Amino acid sequence: MPAEHLTLTRFLSDERCTDHRCDEDVRTLVIDAALQCRTIAQRVAYGAIDGAPRALSAERPQRRAQGRHVLLFEPFDGAGADDGTGPAGSVFSLLRSTELVGAGYAVYGPATVLVVSLGAGVHGFTLDPQRGEFVLTHRGLRIPEAIREVTIDAAGRGSWEPAVRRYVDERVAGATATVRWSGSTAARTHRVLTRGGVAVAGRHVGEDAVAFLVEQAGGRVAHRPAATIIGNAAEVERIERYHRDGVVVPFASPLYGTRGLFRTATA
Incomplete structure:
Protein backbone atom coordinates (compact mmCIF):
# COMPACT_ATOMS: atom_id res chain seq x y z
CA MET A 1 0.00 0.00 0.00
CA PRO A 2 1.46 3.41 -0.99
CA ALA A 3 2.55 5.58 1.95
CA GLU A 4 0.02 8.25 0.98
CA HIS A 5 -2.80 5.72 1.45
CA LEU A 6 -1.46 4.02 4.56
CA THR A 7 -3.99 4.56 7.33
CA LEU A 8 -3.04 4.92 10.97
CA THR A 9 -4.74 1.60 11.75
CA ARG A 10 -2.80 -0.17 9.03
CA PHE A 11 0.43 1.54 10.09
CA LEU A 12 0.02 0.33 13.67
CA SER A 13 -0.64 -3.21 12.43
CA ASP A 14 2.32 -3.15 10.06
CA GLU A 15 5.06 -5.69 10.70
CA ARG A 16 7.47 -2.85 11.48
CA CYS A 17 5.28 -1.92 14.44
CA THR A 18 4.92 -5.25 16.21
CA ASP A 19 7.50 -5.07 19.01
CA HIS A 20 6.77 -4.34 22.68
CA ARG A 21 6.33 -0.64 21.96
CA CYS A 22 3.34 -1.35 19.79
CA ASP A 23 1.47 -4.26 21.32
CA GLU A 24 -2.30 -4.64 21.16
CA ASP A 25 -2.93 -2.45 24.21
CA VAL A 26 -0.80 0.36 22.80
CA ARG A 27 -2.48 0.16 19.40
CA THR A 28 -5.91 0.29 21.05
CA LEU A 29 -5.02 3.42 23.03
CA VAL A 30 -3.45 5.22 20.05
CA ILE A 31 -6.56 4.54 17.97
CA ASP A 32 -8.68 5.78 20.88
CA ALA A 33 -6.69 9.02 20.97
CA ALA A 34 -7.01 9.38 17.19
CA LEU A 35 -10.78 8.94 17.33
CA GLN A 36 -11.04 11.61 20.00
CA CYS A 37 -8.92 13.94 17.85
CA ARG A 38 -11.17 13.28 14.86
CA THR A 39 -14.25 14.15 16.91
CA ILE A 40 -12.64 17.34 18.20
CA ALA A 41 -11.59 18.32 14.66
CA GLN A 42 -15.20 18.00 13.53
CA ARG A 43 -16.38 20.19 16.40
CA VAL A 44 -13.65 22.77 15.84
CA ALA A 45 -14.66 23.00 12.17
CA TYR A 46 -17.87 24.70 13.27
CA GLY A 47 -15.83 27.31 15.13
CA ALA A 48 -17.77 29.91 17.03
CA ILE A 49 -21.05 28.93 15.36
CA ASP A 50 -22.08 26.56 18.13
CA GLY A 51 -19.59 27.54 20.82
CA ALA A 52 -17.67 24.27 20.45
CA PRO A 53 -14.15 25.68 21.05
CA ARG A 54 -15.18 27.31 24.33
CA ALA A 55 -16.86 24.10 25.50
CA LEU A 56 -13.83 22.03 24.51
CA SER A 57 -11.40 24.32 26.33
CA ALA A 58 -13.30 23.65 29.56
CA GLU A 59 -12.87 19.88 29.29
CA ARG A 60 -10.58 18.21 31.81
CA PRO A 61 -7.67 15.90 30.94
CA GLN A 62 -8.78 12.32 30.43
CA ARG A 63 -7.29 9.03 31.58
CA ARG A 64 -7.95 5.60 30.13
CA ALA A 65 -6.32 2.30 31.10
CA GLN A 66 -5.83 -0.66 28.77
CA GLY A 67 -3.99 -3.63 30.22
CA ARG A 68 -0.68 -2.39 31.62
CA HIS A 69 -0.89 0.88 29.71
CA VAL A 70 -2.52 4.22 30.41
CA LEU A 71 -3.52 6.97 27.99
CA LEU A 72 -3.39 10.54 29.33
CA PHE A 73 -5.26 12.83 26.94
CA GLU A 74 -5.36 16.64 27.07
CA PRO A 75 -8.36 17.42 24.82
CA PHE A 76 -7.85 21.06 23.95
CA ASP A 77 -5.11 23.61 24.51
CA GLY A 78 -4.28 27.01 23.09
CA ALA A 79 -4.63 30.61 24.20
CA GLY A 80 -7.32 32.23 22.07
CA ALA A 81 -8.60 28.84 21.01
CA ASP A 82 -11.71 29.08 23.17
CA ASP A 83 -13.29 31.57 20.75
CA GLY A 84 -12.08 29.82 17.61
CA THR A 85 -9.61 32.56 16.68
CA GLY A 86 -6.34 30.94 17.74
CA PRO A 87 -4.52 27.71 16.93
CA ALA A 88 -5.54 24.72 19.00
CA GLY A 89 -4.50 21.15 19.53
CA SER A 90 -4.59 18.07 21.71
CA VAL A 91 -1.66 16.37 23.45
CA PHE A 92 -1.47 12.80 24.76
CA SER A 93 0.93 10.45 26.52
CA LEU A 94 1.15 6.66 26.76
CA LEU A 95 2.53 5.17 29.95
CA ARG A 96 3.49 1.67 30.99
CA SER A 97 3.48 1.87 34.77
CA THR A 98 5.45 5.13 35.23
CA GLU A 99 7.46 4.80 32.01
CA LEU A 100 6.59 7.06 29.08
CA VAL A 101 6.45 4.77 26.04
CA GLY A 102 4.64 6.92 23.52
CA ALA A 103 3.26 10.38 22.86
CA GLY A 104 1.46 12.42 20.28
CA TYR A 105 -0.49 15.54 19.47
CA ALA A 106 -3.04 16.83 17.00
CA VAL A 107 -3.15 20.28 15.46
CA TYR A 108 -6.54 21.54 14.25
CA GLY A 109 -6.94 23.91 11.34
CA PRO A 110 -7.63 23.79 7.59
CA ALA A 111 -6.09 20.31 7.85
CA THR A 112 -5.96 18.20 11.00
CA VAL A 113 -2.56 16.62 11.55
CA LEU A 114 -1.89 13.87 14.09
CA VAL A 115 1.74 13.26 15.06
CA VAL A 116 2.70 10.09 16.94
CA SER A 117 5.82 8.43 18.32
CA LEU A 118 6.03 5.06 20.02
CA GLY A 119 9.75 5.27 20.65
CA ALA A 120 10.93 4.44 17.14
CA GLY A 121 10.73 7.71 15.23
CA VAL A 122 8.02 10.32 14.73
CA HIS A 123 5.31 10.05 12.08
CA GLY A 124 2.58 12.43 10.95
CA PHE A 125 -0.90 11.54 9.73
CA THR A 126 -3.40 13.87 8.09
CA LEU A 127 -7.15 13.46 8.52
CA ASP A 128 -8.89 12.57 5.27
CA PRO A 129 -12.30 14.20 5.86
CA GLN A 130 -14.01 12.11 3.19
CA ARG A 131 -12.83 8.77 4.59
CA GLY A 132 -12.77 9.91 8.20
CA GLU A 133 -9.36 8.29 8.64
CA PHE A 134 -5.87 9.51 9.38
CA VAL A 135 -3.43 8.66 6.58
CA LEU A 136 0.36 8.72 6.70
CA THR A 137 1.74 11.92 5.16
CA HIS A 138 4.97 12.59 7.13
CA ARG A 139 7.11 9.52 7.70
CA GLY A 140 10.14 9.84 9.94
CA LEU A 141 9.89 13.50 10.92
CA ARG A 142 13.23 15.10 11.83
CA ILE A 143 13.68 18.63 13.11
CA PRO A 144 15.23 20.73 10.31
CA GLU A 145 18.66 22.23 10.89
CA ALA A 146 17.63 25.56 9.39
CA ILE A 147 16.86 28.27 11.96
CA ARG A 148 13.98 30.30 10.65
CA GLU A 149 11.88 30.99 13.72
CA VAL A 150 12.04 31.42 17.47
CA THR A 151 8.67 30.72 19.04
CA ILE A 152 8.44 32.80 22.21
CA ASP A 153 6.00 35.27 23.73
CA ALA A 154 7.59 38.62 22.87
CA ALA A 155 5.14 40.41 25.15
CA GLY A 156 6.80 38.67 28.09
CA ARG A 157 10.32 39.81 27.21
CA GLY A 158 10.77 41.39 30.62
CA SER A 159 10.54 37.96 32.26
CA TRP A 160 12.92 36.17 29.87
CA GLU A 161 16.05 34.74 31.39
CA PRO A 162 19.22 36.61 30.29
CA ALA A 163 20.47 33.63 28.27
CA VAL A 164 17.21 33.45 26.33
CA ARG A 165 17.20 37.20 25.75
CA ARG A 166 20.74 37.06 24.43
CA TYR A 167 19.92 34.16 22.10
CA VAL A 168 16.78 35.79 20.67
CA ASP A 169 18.52 39.16 20.18
CA GLU A 170 21.41 37.52 18.35
CA ARG A 171 19.14 35.55 16.05
CA VAL A 172 16.89 38.50 15.24
CA ALA A 173 19.78 40.96 14.75
CA GLY A 174 21.51 38.50 12.47
CA ALA A 175 18.32 38.19 10.42
CA THR A 176 18.55 34.41 10.79
CA ALA A 177 15.18 34.04 12.51
CA THR A 178 11.91 35.82 13.19
CA VAL A 179 9.99 35.76 16.47
CA ARG A 180 6.59 34.07 16.51
CA TRP A 181 4.23 32.95 19.22
CA SER A 182 1.46 30.41 19.72
CA GLY A 183 -0.42 29.72 22.91
CA SER A 184 -0.99 26.13 21.82
CA THR A 185 1.46 23.49 23.03
CA LEU A 193 9.17 19.63 14.21
CA THR A 194 8.36 20.88 10.73
CA ARG A 195 10.14 24.25 10.53
CA GLY A 196 13.05 23.92 12.95
CA ASP A 208 6.81 15.28 29.03
CA ALA A 209 4.96 14.20 25.89
CA VAL A 210 6.48 17.10 23.97
CA ALA A 211 9.98 16.23 25.21
CA PHE A 212 9.50 12.62 24.11
CA LEU A 213 8.48 13.69 20.59
CA VAL A 214 11.20 16.29 20.19
CA GLU A 215 13.96 13.90 21.26
CA GLN A 216 12.60 11.19 18.97
CA ALA A 217 12.81 13.73 16.11
CA GLY A 218 16.48 14.40 16.83
CA GLY A 219 15.96 17.53 18.90
CA ARG A 220 16.83 18.58 22.41
CA VAL A 221 14.85 19.71 25.46
CA ALA A 222 15.98 21.93 28.33
CA HIS A 223 13.83 22.22 31.45
CA ILE A 230 12.61 22.70 22.78
CA GLY A 231 14.07 22.62 19.32
CA ASN A 232 17.06 21.99 17.13
CA ALA A 233 19.65 20.22 19.30
CA ALA A 234 22.52 22.61 18.51
CA GLU A 235 20.39 25.69 19.20
CA VAL A 236 19.04 24.45 22.52
CA GLU A 237 22.59 23.52 23.53
CA ARG A 238 23.65 27.05 22.63
CA ILE A 239 21.08 28.51 25.03
CA GLU A 240 22.12 26.03 27.71
CA ARG A 241 25.73 27.11 27.21
CA TYR A 242 24.71 30.72 27.76
CA HIS A 243 23.05 29.64 30.99
CA ARG A 244 26.15 27.74 32.09
CA ASP A 245 28.35 30.74 31.40
CA GLY A 246 26.67 32.43 34.33
CA VAL A 247 27.52 35.98 33.38
CA VAL A 248 25.86 36.73 30.09
CA VAL A 249 27.89 39.05 27.90
CA PRO A 250 25.64 41.98 26.92
CA PHE A 251 24.59 41.67 23.32
CA ALA A 252 25.90 44.50 21.15
CA SER A 253 23.27 45.60 18.65
CA PRO A 254 24.59 46.79 15.29
CA LEU A 255 22.21 49.77 15.58
CA TYR A 256 23.95 51.03 18.71
CA GLY A 257 27.65 51.41 19.40
CA THR A 258 30.70 53.16 18.07
CA ARG A 259 30.06 52.10 14.48
CA GLY A 260 26.27 51.72 14.58
CA LEU A 261 23.57 53.96 13.20
CA PHE A 262 23.01 55.36 16.70
CA ARG A 263 26.12 55.93 18.75
CA THR A 264 25.90 55.39 22.47
CA ALA A 265 26.96 58.19 24.73
CA THR A 266 30.29 57.81 26.48
CA ALA A 267 31.24 59.24 29.84
Whole structure:
Protein backbone atom coordinates (compact mmCIF):
# COMPACT_ATOMS: atom_id res chain seq x y z
CA MET A 1 0.00 0.00 0.00
CA PRO A 2 1.46 3.41 -0.99
CA ALA A 3 2.55 5.58 1.95
CA GLU A 4 0.02 8.25 0.98
CA HIS A 5 -2.80 5.72 1.45
CA LEU A 6 -1.46 4.02 4.56
CA THR A 7 -3.99 4.56 7.33
CA LEU A 8 -3.04 4.92 10.97
CA THR A 9 -4.74 1.60 11.75
CA ARG A 10 -2.80 -0.17 9.03
CA PHE A 11 0.43 1.54 10.09
CA LEU A 12 0.02 0.33 13.67
CA SER A 13 -0.64 -3.21 12.43
CA ASP A 14 2.32 -3.15 10.06
CA GLU A 15 5.06 -5.69 10.70
CA ARG A 16 7.47 -2.85 11.48
CA CYS A 17 5.28 -1.92 14.44
CA THR A 18 4.92 -5.25 16.21
CA ASP A 19 7.50 -5.07 19.01
CA HIS A 20 6.77 -4.34 22.68
CA ARG A 21 6.33 -0.64 21.96
CA CYS A 22 3.34 -1.35 19.79
CA ASP A 23 1.47 -4.26 21.32
CA GLU A 24 -2.30 -4.64 21.16
CA ASP A 25 -2.93 -2.45 24.21
CA VAL A 26 -0.80 0.36 22.80
CA ARG A 27 -2.48 0.16 19.40
CA THR A 28 -5.91 0.29 21.05
CA LEU A 29 -5.02 3.42 23.03
CA VAL A 30 -3.45 5.22 20.05
CA ILE A 31 -6.56 4.54 17.97
CA ASP A 32 -8.68 5.78 20.88
CA ALA A 33 -6.69 9.02 20.97
CA ALA A 34 -7.01 9.38 17.19
CA LEU A 35 -10.78 8.94 17.33
CA GLN A 36 -11.04 11.61 20.00
CA CYS A 37 -8.92 13.94 17.85
CA ARG A 38 -11.17 13.28 14.86
CA THR A 39 -14.25 14.15 16.91
CA ILE A 40 -12.64 17.34 18.20
CA ALA A 41 -11.59 18.32 14.66
CA GLN A 42 -15.20 18.00 13.53
CA ARG A 43 -16.38 20.19 16.40
CA VAL A 44 -13.65 22.77 15.84
CA ALA A 45 -14.66 23.00 12.17
CA TYR A 46 -17.87 24.70 13.27
CA GLY A 47 -15.83 27.31 15.13
CA ALA A 48 -17.77 29.91 17.03
CA ILE A 49 -21.05 28.93 15.36
CA ASP A 50 -22.08 26.56 18.13
CA GLY A 51 -19.59 27.54 20.82
CA ALA A 52 -17.67 24.27 20.45
CA PRO A 53 -14.15 25.68 21.05
CA ARG A 54 -15.18 27.31 24.33
CA ALA A 55 -16.86 24.10 25.50
CA LEU A 56 -13.83 22.03 24.51
CA SER A 57 -11.40 24.32 26.33
CA ALA A 58 -13.30 23.65 29.56
CA GLU A 59 -12.87 19.88 29.29
CA ARG A 60 -10.58 18.21 31.81
CA PRO A 61 -7.67 15.90 30.94
CA GLN A 62 -8.78 12.32 30.43
CA ARG A 63 -7.29 9.03 31.58
CA ARG A 64 -7.95 5.60 30.13
CA ALA A 65 -6.32 2.30 31.10
CA GLN A 66 -5.83 -0.66 28.77
CA GLY A 67 -3.99 -3.63 30.22
CA ARG A 68 -0.68 -2.39 31.62
CA HIS A 69 -0.89 0.88 29.71
CA VAL A 70 -2.52 4.22 30.41
CA LEU A 71 -3.52 6.97 27.99
CA LEU A 72 -3.39 10.54 29.33
CA PHE A 73 -5.26 12.83 26.94
CA GLU A 74 -5.36 16.64 27.07
CA PRO A 75 -8.36 17.42 24.82
CA PHE A 76 -7.85 21.06 23.95
CA ASP A 77 -5.11 23.61 24.51
CA GLY A 78 -4.28 27.01 23.09
CA ALA A 79 -4.63 30.61 24.20
CA GLY A 80 -7.32 32.23 22.07
CA ALA A 81 -8.60 28.84 21.01
CA ASP A 82 -11.71 29.08 23.17
CA ASP A 83 -13.29 31.57 20.75
CA GLY A 84 -12.08 29.82 17.61
CA THR A 85 -9.61 32.56 16.68
CA GLY A 86 -6.34 30.94 17.74
CA PRO A 87 -4.52 27.71 16.93
CA ALA A 88 -5.54 24.72 19.00
CA GLY A 89 -4.50 21.15 19.53
CA SER A 90 -4.59 18.07 21.71
CA VAL A 91 -1.66 16.37 23.45
CA PHE A 92 -1.47 12.80 24.76
CA SER A 93 0.93 10.45 26.52
CA LEU A 94 1.15 6.66 26.76
CA LEU A 95 2.53 5.17 29.95
CA ARG A 96 3.49 1.67 30.99
CA SER A 97 3.48 1.87 34.77
CA THR A 98 5.45 5.13 35.23
CA GLU A 99 7.46 4.80 32.01
CA LEU A 100 6.59 7.06 29.08
CA VAL A 101 6.45 4.77 26.04
CA GLY A 102 4.64 6.92 23.52
CA ALA A 103 3.26 10.38 22.86
CA GLY A 104 1.46 12.42 20.28
CA TYR A 105 -0.49 15.54 19.47
CA ALA A 106 -3.04 16.83 17.00
CA VAL A 107 -3.15 20.28 15.46
CA TYR A 108 -6.54 21.54 14.25
CA GLY A 109 -6.94 23.91 11.34
CA PRO A 110 -7.63 23.79 7.59
CA ALA A 111 -6.09 20.31 7.85
CA THR A 112 -5.96 18.20 11.00
CA VAL A 113 -2.56 16.62 11.55
CA LEU A 114 -1.89 13.87 14.09
CA VAL A 115 1.74 13.26 15.06
CA VAL A 116 2.70 10.09 16.94
CA SER A 117 5.82 8.43 18.32
CA LEU A 118 6.03 5.06 20.02
CA GLY A 119 9.75 5.27 20.65
CA ALA A 120 10.93 4.44 17.14
CA GLY A 121 10.73 7.71 15.23
CA VAL A 122 8.02 10.32 14.73
CA HIS A 123 5.31 10.05 12.08
CA GLY A 124 2.58 12.43 10.95
CA PHE A 125 -0.90 11.54 9.73
CA THR A 126 -3.40 13.87 8.09
CA LEU A 127 -7.15 13.46 8.52
CA ASP A 128 -8.89 12.57 5.27
CA PRO A 129 -12.30 14.20 5.86
CA GLN A 130 -14.01 12.11 3.19
CA ARG A 131 -12.83 8.77 4.59
CA GLY A 132 -12.77 9.91 8.20
CA GLU A 133 -9.36 8.29 8.64
CA PHE A 134 -5.87 9.51 9.38
CA VAL A 135 -3.43 8.66 6.58
CA LEU A 136 0.36 8.72 6.70
CA THR A 137 1.74 11.92 5.16
CA HIS A 138 4.97 12.59 7.13
CA ARG A 139 7.11 9.52 7.70
CA GLY A 140 10.14 9.84 9.94
CA LEU A 141 9.89 13.50 10.92
CA ARG A 142 13.23 15.10 11.83
CA ILE A 143 13.68 18.63 13.11
CA PRO A 144 15.23 20.73 10.31
CA GLU A 145 18.66 22.23 10.89
CA ALA A 146 17.63 25.56 9.39
CA ILE A 147 16.86 28.27 11.96
CA ARG A 148 13.98 30.30 10.65
CA GLU A 149 11.88 30.99 13.72
CA VAL A 150 12.04 31.42 17.47
CA THR A 151 8.67 30.72 19.04
CA ILE A 152 8.44 32.80 22.21
CA ASP A 153 6.00 35.27 23.73
CA ALA A 154 7.59 38.62 22.87
CA ALA A 155 5.14 40.41 25.15
CA GLY A 156 6.80 38.67 28.09
CA ARG A 157 10.32 39.81 27.21
CA GLY A 158 10.77 41.39 30.62
CA SER A 159 10.54 37.96 32.26
CA TRP A 160 12.92 36.17 29.87
CA GLU A 161 16.05 34.74 31.39
CA PRO A 162 19.22 36.61 30.29
CA ALA A 163 20.47 33.63 28.27
CA VAL A 164 17.21 33.45 26.33
CA ARG A 165 17.20 37.20 25.75
CA ARG A 166 20.74 37.06 24.43
CA TYR A 167 19.92 34.16 22.10
CA VAL A 168 16.78 35.79 20.67
CA ASP A 169 18.52 39.16 20.18
CA GLU A 170 21.41 37.52 18.35
CA ARG A 171 19.14 35.55 16.05
CA VAL A 172 16.89 38.50 15.24
CA ALA A 173 19.78 40.96 14.75
CA GLY A 174 21.51 38.50 12.47
CA ALA A 175 18.32 38.19 10.42
CA THR A 176 18.55 34.41 10.79
CA ALA A 177 15.18 34.04 12.51
CA THR A 178 11.91 35.82 13.19
CA VAL A 179 9.99 35.76 16.47
CA ARG A 180 6.59 34.07 16.51
CA TRP A 181 4.23 32.95 19.22
CA SER A 182 1.46 30.41 19.72
CA GLY A 183 -0.42 29.72 22.91
CA SER A 184 -0.99 26.13 21.82
CA THR A 185 1.46 23.49 23.03
CA ALA A 186 0.64 21.29 20.05
CA ALA A 187 1.04 24.14 17.55
CA ARG A 188 4.40 25.20 19.03
CA THR A 189 5.68 21.64 18.91
CA HIS A 190 4.49 21.15 15.35
CA ARG A 191 6.19 24.36 14.26
CA VAL A 192 9.50 23.11 15.68
CA LEU A 193 9.17 19.63 14.21
CA THR A 194 8.36 20.88 10.73
CA ARG A 195 10.14 24.25 10.53
CA GLY A 196 13.05 23.92 12.95
CA GLY A 197 14.28 26.60 15.31
CA VAL A 198 13.41 26.68 19.00
CA ALA A 199 10.35 27.31 21.16
CA VAL A 200 10.40 28.71 24.68
CA ALA A 201 7.30 28.50 26.86
CA GLY A 202 6.33 28.29 30.52
CA ARG A 203 6.15 24.90 32.18
CA HIS A 204 2.93 23.22 31.11
CA VAL A 205 0.79 20.11 31.14
CA GLY A 206 1.99 17.77 28.43
CA GLU A 207 5.63 18.87 28.49
CA ASP A 208 6.81 15.28 29.03
CA ALA A 209 4.96 14.20 25.89
CA VAL A 210 6.48 17.10 23.97
CA ALA A 211 9.98 16.23 25.21
CA PHE A 212 9.50 12.62 24.11
CA LEU A 213 8.48 13.69 20.59
CA VAL A 214 11.20 16.29 20.19
CA GLU A 215 13.96 13.90 21.26
CA GLN A 216 12.60 11.19 18.97
CA ALA A 217 12.81 13.73 16.11
CA GLY A 218 16.48 14.40 16.83
CA GLY A 219 15.96 17.53 18.90
CA ARG A 220 16.83 18.58 22.41
CA VAL A 221 14.85 19.71 25.46
CA ALA A 222 15.98 21.93 28.33
CA HIS A 223 13.83 22.22 31.45
CA ARG A 224 14.38 25.50 33.24
CA PRO A 225 12.70 26.49 36.54
CA ALA A 226 10.14 28.66 34.77
CA ALA A 227 10.30 27.50 31.17
CA THR A 228 10.80 24.59 28.81
CA ILE A 229 12.99 25.06 25.73
CA ILE A 230 12.61 22.70 22.78
CA GLY A 231 14.07 22.62 19.32
CA ASN A 232 17.06 21.99 17.13
CA ALA A 233 19.65 20.22 19.30
CA ALA A 234 22.52 22.61 18.51
CA GLU A 235 20.39 25.69 19.20
CA VAL A 236 19.04 24.45 22.52
CA GLU A 237 22.59 23.52 23.53
CA ARG A 238 23.65 27.05 22.63
CA ILE A 239 21.08 28.51 25.03
CA GLU A 240 22.12 26.03 27.71
CA ARG A 241 25.73 27.11 27.21
CA TYR A 242 24.71 30.72 27.76
CA HIS A 243 23.05 29.64 30.99
CA ARG A 244 26.15 27.74 32.09
CA ASP A 245 28.35 30.74 31.40
CA GLY A 246 26.67 32.43 34.33
CA VAL A 247 27.52 35.98 33.38
CA VAL A 248 25.86 36.73 30.09
CA VAL A 249 27.89 39.05 27.90
CA PRO A 250 25.64 41.98 26.92
CA PHE A 251 24.59 41.67 23.32
CA ALA A 252 25.90 44.50 21.15
CA SER A 253 23.27 45.60 18.65
CA PRO A 254 24.59 46.79 15.29
CA LEU A 255 22.21 49.77 15.58
CA TYR A 256 23.95 51.03 18.71
CA GLY A 257 27.65 51.41 19.40
CA THR A 258 30.70 53.16 18.07
CA ARG A 259 30.06 52.10 14.48
CA GLY A 260 26.27 51.72 14.58
CA LEU A 261 23.57 53.96 13.20
CA PHE A 262 23.01 55.36 16.70
CA ARG A 263 26.12 55.93 18.75
CA THR A 264 25.90 55.39 22.47
CA ALA A 265 26.96 58.19 24.73
CA THR A 266 30.29 57.81 26.48
CA ALA A 267 31.24 59.24 29.84
